[in-house]
Amino acid sequence: MITLARAGEVLTLSDRLLWTDEYAWTPVVTAQKWGTHGALIVHVGKRKAGRPITLDGRDSRAWIERAQCDQLNAWAALPGAEFSLVVRGQARTVLFLEFTADPIWRLEDSEINGQTVYVPLFKFLEV
DSSP, X not given: OEEEEETTEEEEEOTTOEETTTTSXXXXXXXXXXOTTSOEEEEEEEOOSOOEEEEEOTTTTXXXXXXXXXXXXXXXXXXXXXXXXXXXXXXXXXXXEEEEEEEXXXXXXXXXXXXXXXXXXXXXXXX
């Protein structure tokens, strides 16, 4: 189960969301340069934060309702707010980078309500 929580409020997200950049980040960073005497200097360090987490529901049809989109959009608009994201069974502290949601169907304005279905895309940054 994938959940996103803030200040005691928990939203359950679809398990069908795909973590598209799960293996595109490494906790180890390496920098290399040549010294003035011709020796190669290699600096190796461990990152403490900054992992991007992209959860994409477009290809997997991880639909959410408009009422949940409204809540997520409000949370994404909070500058610097930290959230608890549980994905792959592990809780991570994240910041919202981006939240977008596209409607599944093109409806007339009068047909849109809290149960209208959308496809989400989330971009978080682990802190």
